[in-house]
Amino acid sequence: MTDAEDTLTEIISKALLLDKSELTDDLKRGDYEPWDSMAHLTLISEIENEFGIFFEDDEVVDIWTVADIRSLLSKKISS
Amino acid sequence: MSGTDDQVDEILKSVRESPTYLSFWSAYKRIQRLSPKPSENASLRASIAIIGSSTLEPLAACFDVKMRLEGFHPHTFVGGFNTYHQEAMNKTSELYKAEPNIIVLAVDAWSLLDQKFLSNYPLMSSKSRSAAIKELVNSITAIAEVLEKNSAALILVNNFIVPTFSPLGVADNKQKLGFKKFFRRANRLLEEKLESASNVFVVDLDSVASDFGKSRTVNWNTYYRGSIPFSEEFTPIVADEYMRYFRALKGLTKKCIVLDLDNTLWGGIIGEDGIEGIKLGPTSPGLEYVEFQRALLSLYNRGVILAVNSKNNFDDAIKVLREHPHQILKEEHFAALRINWQNKVANIAELAKEINIGLDSIVFIDDNPAEREQIRQIYPEVMVVDLPKNPHLYRATLEKIDVFDVLSLTKEDMARGEMYVGKRKREELEQSSTSIEDFLRTLELKVQVKLTDDFDTPRVVQLLGKTNQFNLTTRRYTDAETKSLRDAEESAVYSMAVQDKFGDEGVVGVAIVRKEKMSWMVDSFLMSCRVIGRSVETAFLAKIIADAKTAGAKRVIGEYIQTKKNAPAADFYEHHGFAKQKESGDGAIWMLDLAHGTVEVPDWIDLIEE
Numbered sequence: 001m002t003d004a005e006d007t008l009t010e011i012i013s014k015a016l017l018l019d020k021s022e023l024t025d026d027l028k029r030g031d032y033e034p035w036d037s038m039a040h041l042t043l044i045s046e047i048e049n050e051f052g053i054f055f056e057d058d059e060v061v062d063i064w065t066v067a068d069i070r071s072l073l074s075k076k077i078s079s
Numbered sequence: 080m081s082g083t084d085d086q087v088d089e090i091l092k093s094v095r096e097s098p099t100y101l102s103f104w105s106a107y108k109r110i111q112r113l114s115p116k117p118s119e120n121a122s123l124r125a126s127i128a129i130i131g132s133s134t135l136e137p138l139a140a141c142f143d144v145k146m147r148l149e150g151f152h153p154h155t156f157v158g159g160f161n162t163y164h165q166e167a168m169n170k171t172s173e174l175y176k177a178e179p180n181i182i183v184l185a186v187d188a189w190s191l192l193d194q195k196f197l198s199n200y201p202l203m204s205s206k207s208r209s210a211a212i213k214e215l216v217n218s219i220t221a222i223a224e225v226l227e228k229n230s231a232a233l234i235l236v237n238n239f240i241v242p243t244f245s246p247l248g249v250a251d252n253k254q255k256l257g258f259k260k261f262f263r264r265a266n267r268l269l270e271e272k273l274e275s276a277s278n279v280f281v282v283d284l285d286s287v288a289s290d291f292g293k294s295r296t297v298n299w300n301t302y303y304r305g306s307i308p309f310s311e312e313f314t315p316i317v318a319d320e321y322m323r324y325f326r327a328l329k330g331l332t333k334k335c336i337v338l339d340l341d342n343t344l345w346g347g348i349i350g351e352d353g354i355e356g357i358k359l360g361p362t363s364p365g366l367e368y369v370e371f372q373r374a375l376l377s378l379y380n381r382g383v384i385l386a387v388n389s390k391n392n393f394d395d396a397i398k399v400l401r402e403h404p405h406q407i408l409k410e411e412h413f414a415a416l417r418i419n420w421q422n423k424v425a426n427i428a429e430l431a432k433e434i435n436i437g438l439d440s441i442v443f444i445d446d447n448p449a450e451r452e453q454i455r456q457i458y459p460e461v462m463v464v465d466l467p468k469n470p471h472l473y474r475a476t477l478e479k480i481d482v483f484d485v486l487s488l489t490k491e492d493m494a495r496g497e498m499y500v501g502k503r504k505r506e507e508l509e510q511s512s513t514s515i516e517d518f519l520r521t522l523e524l525k526v527q528v529k530l531t532d533d534f535d536t537p538r539v540v541q542l543l544g545k546t547n548q549f550n551l552t553t554r555r556y557t558d559a560e561t562k563s564l565r566d567a568e569e570s571a572v573y574s575m576a577v578q579d580k581f582g583d584e585g586v587v588g589v590a591i592v593r594k595e596k597m598s599w600m601v602d603s604f605l606m607s608c609r610v611i612g613r614s615v616e617t618a619f620l621a622k623i624i625a626d627a628k629t630a631g632a633k634r635v636i637g638e639y640i641q642t643k644k645n646a647p648a649a650d651f652y653e654h655h656g657f658a659k660q661k662e663s664g665d666g667a668i669w670m671l672d673l674a675h676g677t678v679e680v681p682d683w684i685d686l687i688e689e
Contacts (some may be wrong), residue, residue: 003212011101012103014101014102015101015104015105015106017105017108017109017112034108034112037305038134038305039108040137041301041304041305042101043102044300044304045298045300045301045304045311046101046311048300049311054300057382060304
């Protein structure tokens, strides 16, 4: 795992109140109760702050799973 | 310890390792999900509420976890978005249910101002600008007053962050009421209107924001997405400011700074460089030490005790304190000195004993990391300051530690330094006297006992809040509770002031009695440790007993509740002829039958009655 991936895992697990080992890529907003609007907001802005990027409103709404976050972030960092 | 407590400890450990906003937030949410039971120890429980005009859960989370990091078990209430008005007005609202110790009122100026305020400001007359200030401030103070009336909590009201932008540009302060002045004026008016409300404090958020950097106080993404008023970095800083009030409320204030000398109060080593060689004077190198000493003197002048702990030849070091032309702190500013070759751990224990304060009231400042580490290991309760290597930063470090906060500064605080000089002289006299009575007789003691009035109530509340040793029941009453005991007919609050030929100690004793027809119950009786050993407590008790007799009571009932610290008061009632009525695990009830017994004022004390 790269440093960036590790940092991302750390952020997601803290924002979603999980241990790193409990985090899975198919964890889904809507199915998992602690992933509420406040957790989502925290998650998005922590990733923005850490990686110096900005998520458009549409992108924020379209993030549903942990896998969505990973793919969107790698797209943003590589572009 | 239950499994839940272990889990909470584990979560807090991870916050200590990485104290970022995300860690605070995550810890708060995880602890809430565990819903730990409140502590059985009442002094560790705390109830706080944060209400206001925006999404305040992030701020509440940081405040909550910071209290937990200091060992408290808070219950935290977060108000709804812009529902503070209803929460404050409705006496049965959730806000009041948990009987908060602290209520934070965090209202953003922009939530109260007209939507057109910014756009129209350049067009507004100074009269309408002025009216808008009053309206803005009144809407805050009105809520603060309701909160004060409906609860016994300490109310913390955020002031307004003065904007850095003005539509009027550089001509802003050429206008009678420029845009920035609008907010500055509002802040001044807010402070003025709340100055006399003893349970309401205006938190200088504007100053905290300036220090942090105003452009970084808001994250505009979370502001627009979720109405979160402060950025991730700034939120814990605001919580730190609230913690200052919380610590003051809980009596966790530090009282004394113990200082090293070489390379701390001056540059260089006196034993090697000599009095002419050390760095101390009006230009740098030397000025940084002078200014550090001036900052220390400012704290001394408001009641912080200073002491010296230095490895040196006494004669070399004392000569600097007595004779160096640029030395700011003189010998008389120090309540006690340990200048010797003993280790500093032993010295600091002796200093605490001599000054009569707990090690947990001491802040230790020393440039030597090895000395600091030793103190830290042996006495973890002493606060050890990580003094930077660079002496240019000493003063800034001192001004940042913020551990001397008290909720009101009394005249006793201001004169504390002189009292310690009196204490030293008294001790010299005691050593030269042949008997203790002989010594007390030469002191010319005067004790004034009176019913508390508005003038001395702040000091009485302060003593109730912080006296540990000579305190019979250790009941901590708030300002509001003390006033209601004072004003009720069935109770009375007495204060005792003491002076002798070496100085005026001011108000140093408090007693609260609950009056029934046949008996007076002494609910609280306490005295500052500063005056222990002069029998003034006997004079104080004698006056209360005389009043009970005058009122027709047949007996006086006293109570002793044991704590970790109040052993010096354990024998108080027995010594004064009371008979034990009942004994329980942590204390006893005592009684004096006024038909057969009484307490006389010692003949070396002049009791002044009102």
